[in-house]
Amino acid sequence: MAKVLMKGNEALGEAAIRAGCRFFFGYPITPQSELPHYLAKRLPEIGGVFLQAESEVAAINMVYGAAGAGARVMTSSSSPGVSLKMEGISYIAGAELPCVIVNMQRGGPGLGSIQPGQSDYFQAVKGGGHGDYRLLVLAPASIQEMVDLMGLAFALADKYRNPVMILGDGTLGQMMEPVEFPEMIDPDKLPSKPWAARGAKGREPNIINSLYLNPLELEEHNLKLQAKYAQMAEEETRSESYYTDDAEIVLVGYGSSARVCKAAVDQARQQGIKAGLFRPITLFPFPKAEIQAACRQAKSVLTVEMSMGQLVEDVRYNLEFKVPVHFYGRAGGMVPTTRAVVSKITELVQEGGRSA
Amino acid sequence: MITVFERPKSLTPAKTHYCPGCTHGIIHRLVAEVIDELGVREETIGIAPVGCSVLAYNYFNVDMYEAAHGRAPAVATGIKRVHPDKVVFTYQGDGDLAAIGTAEIIHAAARGEKITTIFVNNAIYGMTGGQMAPTTLIGQTATTAPNGRDPEVQGYPIRMSEILATMPGAAYIARVSVHNPQEVAKAKKAVKTAFQVQLERKGFAMVEVLSSCPTNWGLTPLKALEWLKDNMIPYYPLGVQKAPEEVKA
Numbered sequence: 001m002a003k004v005l006m007k008g009n010e011a012l013g014e015a016a017i018r019a020g021c022r023f024f025f026g027y028p029i030t031p032q033s034e035l036p037h038y039l040a041k042r043l044p045e046i047g048g049v050f051l052q053a054e055s056e057v058a059a060i061n062m063v064y065g066a067a068g069a070g071a072r073v074m075t076s077s078s079s080p081g082v083s084l085k086m087e088g089i090s091y092i093a094g095a096e097l098p099c100v101i102v103n104m105q106r107g108g109p110g111l112g113s114i115q116p117g118q119s120d121y122f123q124a125v126k127g128g129g130h131g132d133y134r135l136l137v138l139a140p141a142s143i144q145e146m147v148d149l150m151g152l153a154f155a156l157a158d159k160y161r162n163p164v165m166i167l168g169d170g171t172l173g174q175m176m177e178p179v180e181f182p183e184m185i186d187p188d189k190l191p192s193k194p195w196a197a198r199g200a201k202g203r204e205p206n207i208i209n210s211l212y213l214n215p216l217e218l219e220e221h222n223l224k225l226q227a228k229y230a231q232m233a234e235e236e237t238r239s240e241s242y243y244t245d246d247a248e249i250v251l252v253g254y255g256s257s258a259r260v261c262k263a264a265v266d267q268a269r270q271q272g273i274k275a276g277l278f279r280p281i282t283l284f285p286f287p288k289a290e291i292q293a294a295c296r297q298a299k300s301v302l303t304v305e306m307s308m309g310q311l312v313e314d315v316r317y318n319l320e321f322k323v324p325v326h327f328y329g330r331a332g333g334m335v336p337t338t339r340a341v342v343s344k345i346t347e348l349v350q351e352g353g354r355s356a
Numbered sequence: 357m358i359t360v361f362e363r364p365k366s367l368t369p370a371k372t373h374y375c376p377g378c379t380h381g382i383i384h385r386l387v388a389e390v391i392d393e394l395g396v397r398e399e400t401i402g403i404a405p406v407g408c409s410v411l412a413y414n415y416f417n418v419d420m421y422e423a424a425h426g427r428a429p430a431v432a433t434g435i436k437r438v439h440p441d442k443v444v445f446t447y448q449g450d451g452d453l454a455a456i457g458t459a460e461i462i463h464a465a466a467r468g469e470k471i472t473t474i475f476v477n478n479a480i481y482g483m484t485g486g487q488m489a490p491t492t493l494i495g496q497t498a499t500t501a502p503n504g505r506d507p508e509v510q511g512y513p514i515r516m517s518e519i520l521a522t523m524p525g526a527a528y529i530a531r532v533s534v535h536n537p538q539e540v541a542k543a544k545k546a547v548k549t550a551f552q553v554q555l556e557r558k559g560f561a562m563v564e565v566l567s568s569c570p571t572n573w574g575l576t577p578l579k580a581l582e583w584l585k586d587n588m589i590p591y592y593p594l595g596v597q598k599a600p601e602e603v604k605a
Contacts, residue, residue, distance in 0.1 A: 057430075061423065064421075064430075068431075069434065198439055199398050199439075200397070
């Protein structure tokens with residue numbers, strides 16, 4: 001299939017359709033609006049449903065309804081909107097329903113800005129809503145990767161009966177790149193979901209629920225969820241290592257920040273500095289073995305984020321505090337420049353990478 | 357032997373957790389009888405709310421959801437859009453539907469979602485301990501309105517049926533009561549119409565059922581039914597608020 005030039009948000013919409021998604025429920029918010037615009041036009045053309053909900057809260061509960069009824073379903077939003085969805089996301093995780101949630105992050109806290117941000121990392125990977133649950137979080141860094149990860153997102157959601165979040169940012173949503181789409185998946189040919197509530201014809205009723213009044217049962221349910229997350233950590237971690245084999249300084253970043261880091265690594269290499277980049281693609285589960293391998297001979301690590309320091313905590317934790325991990329971040333919609341990152345690399349290399 | 361009375365197929369044999377004298381049991385039975393009579397038990401998906409009927413998924417012998425507080429109409433929307441040929445109903449209390457879930461019910465009606473809502477109004481929060489509800493009457497006491505609801509402080513009770521009847525998307529809105537056998541019979545007729553309207557894809561349908569709460573009203577079951585009749589019905593008049601022409605006739 002030939003490549004087409006597309007905006008990130010629109011490419012995500014088409015990728016969802018290719019993945020067999022026929023249902024979208026959402027509420028308008030910048031900077032992800034092109035995604036619902038695209039689906040509002042495209043879904044009815046192929047017999048799907050696009051519905052603009054009265055609120056983010058209603059939208060995520062419509063997703064709960066559609067997911068429990070057996071459909072591949074998606075919603076998308078941006079930071080303040082995703083906060084509103086957290087109640088529903090907790091219920092979806094608790095009831096073990098598959099769905100895909102897109103967060104095109106913008107600057108925060110509060111109403112923040114409409115410029116790109118990465119300050120929802122904690123909310124995405126640590127749970128976000130109430131209770132012990134996790135989302136499977138995928139972080140693309142290009143439009144093609146957004147398309148590829150959308151197919152994976154729906155597959156993993158179904159495999160684990162768990163909500164999957166695609167954690168992008170305003171930059172990725174707005175930029176254009178050439179992309180190639182996979183073949184269309186026919187939703188009618190996907191494996192059936194015997195647990196779904198679609199009428200108890202010739203069987204006992206199915207119940208979609210996250211309420212367990214018996215504490216022992218709820219604990220058991222929690223242990224089952226934890227076992228699922230442990231299996232994800234075993235089987236689903238993804239990452240990219242770029243020039244890390246001989247790297248004395250390893251940069252860590254995801255999404256748009258990782259693109260800046262890659263350019264900075266190239267420039268540092270031209271200056272004779274052995275720099276590399278480790279880019280987690282799954283933010284939960286975090287690619288622990290992979291980051292340890294990528295940083296095995298690093299004297300220092302530099303995490304670059306469009307936030308005041310969230311990913312950096314997981315980097316330190318997963319490297320088990322054996323390597324000094326430094327941080328460089330911009331916030332409020334400011335994007336780190338390659339020059340600033342290279343200057344930080346130079347500074348750290350001159351210091352000899354000792355102090356953290 | 358002739359069977360004159362039995363459990364509807366759409367109810368499970370589970371014992372309910374409802375308090376003695378509570379009318380939820382009657383309303384559950386009416387819904388189940390209607391689902392049986394329409395022959396749609398295996399095509400029906402119900403949604404339980406948060407509140408006293410939170411465990412309704414254990415009592416209705418159909419596919420069920422437990423929804424977050426107030427969100428049942430949004431959940432129902434998601435289900436119905438995936439399965440437009442199935443029968444989808446929500447079962448909600450006054451706190452769920454008229455306070456925390458006001459937006460969801462208003463917009464489900466505005467969209468004309470082809471779902472049926474059973475709205476049980478007992479003018480109090482039962483499950484959480486007798487707090488004031490959006491439908492608590494002026495002067496009625498509650499644990500969070502110990503001196504009685506004062507309009508200067510807590511405002512006025514909401515008449516949801518009247519509000520929803522103004523929506524072009526709402527096809528059938530009726531208010532009924534279950535305080536005596538005659539009214540129970542009328543209530544069943546209304547519940548049946550509300551499901552038929554959905555089967556005929558006419559639009560949103562809701563039956564508001566005035567219900568008693570002896571426990572939190574601090575009355576015996578019989579006195580509670582009298583209180584309902586004497587106090588609730590004057591503020592919440594019974595009758596069909598809105599119906600398609602052929603149903604009115």
